[in-house]
Amino acid sequence: MASKLRIHDTCGVHNLHGMPALISAIASAIVAALVTKEKYKSEMTTIFPAMVTTEEIEVQQTQNSSTIILGGYNRTASAQAGYQLFGIAMTVIVAIVGGILTGIVLKYTNVRKLNKEEHHQDEVFWEVPDHKEE
Template structure:
């Protein structure tokens, strides 16, 4: 009812409740958890879970490539990774809302 009363968008078949809200919550919690991820918890496997956190060069990358086959990353921090994930969620929501209004 909130979407229909404020945005004048009718939610046919409860798609918002079935797919929308679980997806948004998963995106928010996923970004939050990626912001908390650190090497002390996940050891070197953090770079397999979040490849962008891997170093882009240097001796540490050489060790990671030898032990785990890690590709060069983007040297992101966990906070930066969380920000990118939230940005992706926002872009997805904007695209979904705009195309939903158009159709």
């Protein structure tokens, strides 16, 4: 990222949080696309509540069940996977826009009043013990 895009990831956020989150989000969309009632049985309503039909919610309510199902949008497996992918896209867009705005603020304002020599020097803002052996 540093050599091609001229982006410096100081804390390794991309590798530590970004890529694992993206991989797991894509995996969740694949799982949502492959879900069937035969595989998940009664646990499907807990894992994918938006896939519950309104009829199933009415049956639950007439049986006076203690289980409350939120959702009931009657989504198909492919529709649920589409919502998962849409969530990924929106998250990436918000992250990119937020990162760009933060970069602009830090680059073009007086937020950081450090000289080039002071970058990455803890002594500027922290009390650092001497490393001299006595």
